[in-house]
Amino acid sequence: MEIFQKPCSIISHAKLNETVHDIWVYSPKIALSAKPGQFVNILVPGHFLRRPISICETLGETLRLVFEERGEGTKALGKLMPGDELDILGPLGENGFSTDKYSSAILVGGGIGTPPLKFCKNKLAKSATVLGFRTDKQVILAGEFFNVQVCTDDGSRGHHGNIGKPLEKFLKTGAYEVIMACGPKPMLKTVVNLAEKYNIPVEVSLEERMACGAGACLGCACKMKTVDRQSESNFGSIGSTAIVSYPRVCKDGPVFDGKAAVFC
Ligand SMILES: Cc1cc2nc3c(=O)[nH]c(=O)nc-3n(C[C@H](O)[C@H](O)[C@H](O)COP(=O)(O)OP(=O)(O)OC[C@H]3O[C@@H](n4cnc5c(N)ncnc54)[C@H](O)[C@@H]3O)c2cc1C
Ligand code: FES
Incomplete structure (x- = not known):
């Protein structure tokens, strides 16, 4: 697997909510070779360590990154504007989601673990999606998936509670071959327990x-x-x-x- 390090231009920068940024960058070599689940490592000016961010999706020679401001690095990235350059290393991770092996999947995303699942959805013939967030204000990308059930911890949108019950509803249909999940560890644990109960393969992206x-x-x-x-x-x-x-x-x-x- 070839890894490229390129200065790439930011094409667009939007905000999905108060702290989540949505940027498209022009990076032909990375975009054309990237697979769902892979990530890029971004150099933040003035910081020695790069910041890993999942590839949300690609379109032709461009790739999309959706990230949340957490600390100094992501805050600095959030200030970059169209025309600015980013030093990106990628695509990284030798094992992504097996979208070439399966044609149908239940996608389960938690919070900022949602973006890489959009890339999976683009590659699958059939998918159902369960997304979990703390509150309505944190919900991102929900309108970009098929057959989606949003869950919020406080009930301010969609199902009140965690992703367990809606996921079980999709599992009971028996219509999907695999679960692909990305999010916080407690959520992944729930997903794996249900995958074991319904005897279905499960792939998790770890952070x-x-x-x-x-x-x-x-x-x-x-x-x-x-x-x-x-x-x-x-x-x-x-x-x-x-x-x-x-x-x-x-x-x-x-x-x-x-x-x-x-x-x-
Ligand atoms: C494979 C992978 C994919 C990721 N994809 C996304 C994504 O698509 N969107 C998104 O918002 N976030 C993603 N993250 C988390 C993101 O990398 C961290 O939020 C970010 O590095 C925090 O950097 P900071 O400078 O803002 O925070 P600080 O806390 O100031 O960072 C200090 C150091 O800790 C590292 N670090 C801090 N938190 C994390 C973390 N959770 N994971 C890994 N390294 C961390 C930073 O890289 C940096 O080296 C991903 C992490 C991994 C490992
Ligand atoms: S971060 Fe160095 S081995 Fe993974």
């Missing part, structure tokens, strides 16, 4: 603090469990052993089998 963003520093390692089939002998099963590994979110992910993820 860890990153330093190098390129697989070198191990700063973003996350815990995964796998079943060691080798421990089954020729004389019959002696029981399988759960083994633990620590893949790097930046290089080996950011998307993983949800049933292997350890959410702690």
